Amino acid sequence: MADWHFFHGNGKQLKGVEEKFKKLEPPPWRRFSKIEDIPSDERSEVRWNQLMKLAEENDRNRRRGENFRISDNAIDIINAVNAAIYLRRPLLVTGKPGSGKTSLAYAIAHELNLGPVLSWAITARSTLQEGLYRYDALARLQDVQQNEKQDIGKYITLGALGTAFLPSVLPRVLLIDEIDKSDINLPNDLLNIFEEGEFPIQELVRRAKSGENNNSADNGEFIVETQDRDIDVEIKQGRVRCYSFPIIVMTSNGERDFPPAFKRRCIRVKMPNPQESALKAIVKAHFQDEKKLFQDAEAKINQLIKEFLSDKDKNTERATDQLLNTIYLLTRDVCPESEADQKSVKEILLKSLTSND
Structure with missing residues (x-):
């Protein structure tokens, strides 16, 4: 029988993981888009090569992944990560401060060579909108007042959550850190995107429906910024829909409980204290x-x-x-x-x- 592991937790990058991902079929109820929906530059690995370069340049985060080690008694962690990959489900990782919850995300990204980790640090003021994208209406108004006509995509920047759900052949690793600090409504707000694998950018949806075209928005195609430094992407018809569901690591210090509807959609595991x-x-x-x-x-x-x-x-x-x-x-x-x-x-x-x- 073939080894079912993607993640081993030993800090070593294994060969052949990329091909293993490409052959991995999702459960029928966790299929989101078709390979044809991935932009041509992504299929030709242009953007992915840019991401690999970003990951290599960030020496600090690379070392976080390399230096992570799983305890001998932490087989549940390894199995939970692999189950989340196969089932296309987010991980909810609890444990004491300093037990390695956050570093787990960097270890997954390093070991599976999935590019830089997309990180969203949660506070009591965090909202779903913040994680998805930001629309700079003020900057656009100022440009209009100065008669500078710009593509509306220039004023939109995808957040960590929004960037993670861009269609790509390989999954991105998304860290939602300390989700137990969030407003009581955020976990439930996340459920829709976790289930549907997509979200609209309303400002672009309206523009695409109106049929208005300007500099680079032709046939409902818009170029927007992402959470990844200096990497822009094309959005069609104002909607983002994933192909490979991201590997989502949500950390919690156990300071609060979560609704049953949220917990049943997650793979839950507790990080043990290292021996x-x-x-x-x-x-x-x-x-x-x-x-x-x-x-x-x-x-x-x-x-x-x-x-x-x-x-x-x-x-x-x-x-x-x-x-x-x-x-x-x-x-x-x-x-x-x-x-x-x-x-x-x-x-x-x-x-x-x-x-x-």
Whole structure:
């Protein structure tokens, strides 16, 4: 039997993933558009090559994906990601702060070579409209007043959510970060686009229906900006409809519950706290350019990992990046020398996230 995995969680880019995606048939109830609906430049891989270049240029996000490691007890995470890919469903990932929820999205994009992650950070003021697109009516009014006639598409920029649903052969990775911070209505507002795989840009729909053509809007075709830097796309008849459903990672710290209608449309999984073996792998991945560090300070690093985990039975919440910060400071050539100073630094950097001090 062929390996069903797309995602393995080991930070390695596997060959043949692109062809595997192209052969993957969606469930009958999760088909959205036809291959012919993808713009010709996308089918000829022009835009995808631009995305690969953007991903390569963003060294910080690339490293986030490379350095992510799955714990030995996190088989549910790997299976949930792969199930979401096969079923074309969004992932709802819960877990404590620092458990790797956000980094999971970057790991998927890196391992499957799917270009830069589209990120939408949620606040209490976030709306569906913000995620889909922004129409700069004021700029258009100013240009009209100055007798500068421009294509209406110039004033529209797709948000992270809107960009993720552009038709493409391969899926994009979309991170909707901390969705539990949203207004109570946003999860339900997302349901329609998750189910239908499309949305209208009303300003373009009206223009297409009116039959008005200007500089680049010929036969209802408009050029708009996207969330991807310096990459514009063609929108037909003012509607965006996906071909490959995006790989959507929604993170939650568990600060609120979600409506049943929303939860049943998601693949839900909880990120476990990394154990000692996983923490060692994470540390090595983040300090992979400093191999001498493990020769000179391996015993000290192992001791810091044990101290990091020592209070886990006392409901002490700590994030993995606190451990990384501590190791970085206490293994440098220039670091606190006295035991008292080192102890103080550890207490400061490893303070529980539930502490009010």
